[in-house]
Each structure stands twice: as C-alpha cells, then as structure tokens.
Amino acid sequence: MFNAQYFRTFITLVETGSFTHTARKLEMTQPGVSQHIRKLEQYLGRTLLRRHGRRFTLTEAGRRSYDYAIRLFAEHEQFRHSLDDESLDTGDCRMASPASIGLIFYPFALGYQQIHAGLTISYNFAFNDEIVQDVLAGRCDVGIVTSLSRHPDLSFELWHHEPLCLVVPADFRGNSLNELMALGFVNYADGVHNASQLLRENYAGEFRSISHFPQKGYTNDVGVVLDAVARGLGFTVVPRSVLETSPWQRQVRELPLITSVYEALYLVTRQGSELPRRYGQLLADFRQERRNALYGYSEAPATDSD
Secondary structure, three states: OOOHHHHHHHHHHHHHOOHHHHHHHHOOOHHHHHHHHHHHHHHHOOOOEEEEOOEEEEOHHHHHHHHHHHHHHHHHHHHHHHOOOOOOOEEEEEEEEOHHHHHHHHHHHHHHHHHOOEEEEEEEEOOHHHHHHHHHOOOOOEEEEOOOOOOOOEEEEEEEEEEEEEEEEOOOOOOOHHHHHHHOEEEOOOHHHHHHHHHHHHOOOOOOOHHHOOEEEEOOOHHHHHHHHHOOOOEEEEEHHHHHHOOOHHHEEEOOOOOOOEEEEEEEEEOOOOOOHHHHHHHHHHHHHHHHHHHOOOOOOOOOOO
C-alpha cells in the first residue's frame, strides 16, 4: 500500500546520511526509521540501501526511488500552493537566498507582510547549492542565487544587479594594489569570486590572482565578515547590501573605485511552473525600491526584465 510518509522518511535518510539524524529530525525512534525503510522496500519489491555498518549507499533502485520521491513531493507542494495563486496579498511566500541579499530583502519582506496581513513569509538563508536543492524538492517556490547551474528541471532569470564594494579598515589610507596586498584579504563563501571580479576591473594590468594576496581569515557567514575588517585584519569585497546592514559599517570604509562592478542575482524556479502573483508583486516592489535607493533616477544596470 502506498504510504507517503515512508517516502518522506526515505528522502530525509538519504539527505542526512544517518538513521540517527533522521530519527531526530522526524521526531521518531531509530527502529521506526528502519521499519519505514523496510516497508518501502517491501512495497516497491526492491532493495534500496546497501548497509556498511552504520553507513549505507544507495542501490540503483534506491537512487531512482529518491529521484521519484523528490519529484512527487515537489509536485504536491506546488499543487497545494497553486490553489491560491491569484491573490496578491494572501498565501505563503516560501523563498530562499544567500545572506548577502537576504540581509536586506528579508526585513523588506517582513515589512511587506505587516502591510498585507494575509501573507506569510517563510525565508531560508542558504548557499546557492542548497537553494537549488530546496527549489527542486519543493521546499521553496523561488530562490535567489548568485550563479547559474544547468538542470533540466530548473529555470533561471536575471533579476537584479547589486554593486560590489571594496571595504577596508576605517584608518587604512592606501589605495594601490600593492598596499591592498600588504593589508591582506578576508575571505567568505563568495569572496574570491567577488574580489577577483572587482580587482580585475579596477586594477587592469596589475591584478593577476587573488591567490597572490595573503589570506587573513575566512568565515562562511558574509554577515560577519566585516568584523574582521573593522579590526584591521584585512580588506574584503562584499555586495553593498552587506555593507549597508553591517553593525561594523562605522569601523570600516568603502574604497572609491573607478569602475563599478556588480554581483548578478538570478531567480530560480522549477521549469514550467508559474509563480503565484503574490511573488511577482513582492519581488518587483523590492527590486524597484532597491534600485531607487542605489541609483535614484540615474541609469541602473539592465536586467532581462527591463
């Protein structure tokens, strides 16, 4: 007999890689998890796991069953949330983004919810790969990512350009590439990519690789990377949204640049799906407010939707 809970347990087990973690996450006992897997194997008539002590690997049937279960639950969630897709001010907005834009977008979304009491904002801060998996699994309807990936079930749309800032300690008085190199670089998840892009455009002919710069530290949380810069430990390159929301913005300063460089932000959705209208309104309102704040009425970088 088909039981959706058995598939949900199987998905969680594959994603956590642990019977113990699955039991904790689903608030079950570990024997209960094992029983769900046995029942699912009996229902499908196939072995799904090869056990190696406390570890396991998927059989071919297990891999295909996982792919099917992901599609099954994604379609279920899309159907459930599509039932109220015409309303602009009611329903659940399930979104995910990196912290770099989420630090400023999430407060905007909460303010939007205060105005439209029928909306519920469900927001997940995550890295690009996690966001893609959330969209594929139906855990969120739209993600905001900083890079493109190829997947037949996903659609990407260029949405916004956020300026990148070269941020140094407040008392730093240099501006040459050699002086920046002597100061050192503070890295984060997208730090190397953003810094390379900005330095290449503004120090053409001098900049070779960020690997030539002494690395003075790393954090996976872009929201706190300016703490290290404020302490004089090095410089970094972050989206302006990070600088504007940072509690350390008075202890750092933005180094003026000759050439503006931007981080591209893309909307990712499941291929062929239509977002409820409430998403379009929320995303468009934020994007317009952000562009007005950054550029006023001057010309801003174009996107596909311009």
